[in-house]
Amino acid sequence: xxxxxxxxxxxxxxxxxxxxxxxxxxxxxxxxxxxxxxxxxxxxxxxxxxxxxxxxxxxxxxxxxxxxxxxxxxxxxxxxxxxxxxxxxxxxxxxxxxxxxxxxxxxxxxxxxxxxxxxxxxxxxxxxxxxxxxxxxxxxxxxxxxxxxxxxxxxxxxxxxxxxxxxxxxxxxxxxxxxxxxxxxxxxxxxxxxxxxxxxxxxxxxxxxxxxx
Numbered sequence: 001x002x003x004x005x006x007x008x009x010x011x012x013x014x015x016x017x018x019x020x021x022x023x024x025x026x027x028x029x030x031x032x033x034x035x036x037x038x039x040x041x042x043x044x045x046x047x048x049x050x051x052x053x054x055x056x057x058x059x060x061x062x063x064x065x066x067x068x069x070x071x072x073x074x075x076x077x078x079x080x081x082x083x084x085x086x087x088x089x090x091x092x093x094x095x096x097x098x099x100x101x102x103x104x105x106x107x108x109x110x111x112x113x114x115x116x117x118x119x120x121x122x123x124x125x126x127x128x129x130x131x132x133x134x135x136x137x138x139x140x141x142x143x144x145x146x147x148x149x150x151x152x153x154x155x156x157x158x159x160x161x162x163x164x165x166x167x168x169x170x171x172x173x174x175x176x177x178x179x180x181x182x183x184x185x186x187x188x189x190x191x192x193x194x195x196x197x198x199x200x201x202x203x204x205x206x207x208x209x210x211x212x213x
Contacts, residue, residue, distance in 0.1 A: 002183065002200065002213045008176040010202050010212035015172060018207030025168040025205035026057055027175050029182070033159040034198035036191055045155040046128065049185050053174035054149030055167045059102060063116060063131055064109035068140060075144045079103060083115060090119025100124050105147045106131035107140055128154040151178075153186065159198075168204050175202075179212075 011027070018025065036043050061079040062072040069080050079099070081089070089096040100123045108116050108131035116124070116131055124130050134140055155161045163182060166175035179202065190196040201209040 004176065004180055006212055007179050007183075008172060010210045011176045011179070012172045014202045014204060014207060014210040015168060015175075017210070018168060018204040021206055024057075025207070026055075026164050027166040027168055027170070027202065027204055028162055029165050029179055030160065030162050030201045030203075030209065031183075031186065032198040032200075033155075033161075033190070033196050036159070036196045038155060038157045038159055043191060044157065045153050045161070045186060045189060047153045047185060047189060048147075048150050049153065049182055050146060050150050051165075051178045051181055052149075053166065053170065053178050055164070055170060056148075057164065057167060058104050058148050058150070060105045060107070060144055060147055061099070061103040062107045062140065062144075064107075064112050064134070068107075068109050068134060071140050072144070075141045077144060083112065086112070086115050086119050089123075093123070096120060096123040100127050100129050103129070104152060105129075105150075107134050107143065108132070110135050128152065128156075151182065153182070165202070 038044060059078045061081060062068060062077050063081045063086060065082050072080050089099065106124065106129055110133045113133050121130065151163050153161060153163055165178045165182065183200065187193045197213060199211060200213040201211050203209040
């Protein structure tokens with residue numbers, strides 16, 4: 001396991017080396033795995049990790065109608081998709097792919113799941129974006145707030161994965177803490193723990209990569 005000081009040093013270097021941009025850059029890590037057969041489903045990673053320091057570029061979509069959409073508006077959810085829109089997107093593959101790529105988390109009323117599966121499953125499923133089913137009467141507001149401070153890690157059959165860990169406007173200590181939480185969680189689900197991690201890099205959107213492991 002990489003120590004916290006090494007993580008902080010790498011984050012600080014990445015932020016210092018990043019050229020100034022006119023937009024707010026995200027900070028990402030790239031993790032390369034080793035000595036593990038990712039063709040075996042049991043070795044693949046599919047984890048939603050709650051971070052100690054959230055950042056504001058996590059986008060959430062809510063699918064449904066009625067009370068769930070009212071709650072979604074209360075917490076300024078980024079996108080609300082009604083039943084008719086779900087069906088329409090099913091006939092617009094390019095637009096549906098864009099939605100699947102742009103939004104990190106999807107919540108849907110349980111009653112909407114068959115409709116989602118029929119029209120959007122082919123777009124959301126392969127990306128690990130199938131919605132979290134929400135039973136009638138559930139208050140989604142705390143769920144949304146938690147997801148806004150979360151990151152989803154999904155490896156499929158590849159030995160490399162990327163994850164957003166913060167934004168360039170955050171303090172280096174906050175970003176480093178997020179990275180530490182992610183790496184500890186990943187180690188806990190890997191067959192050989194830290195021995196399965198070959199290297200970890202951190203970078204801003206347009207900046208150079210800095211190796212921490």
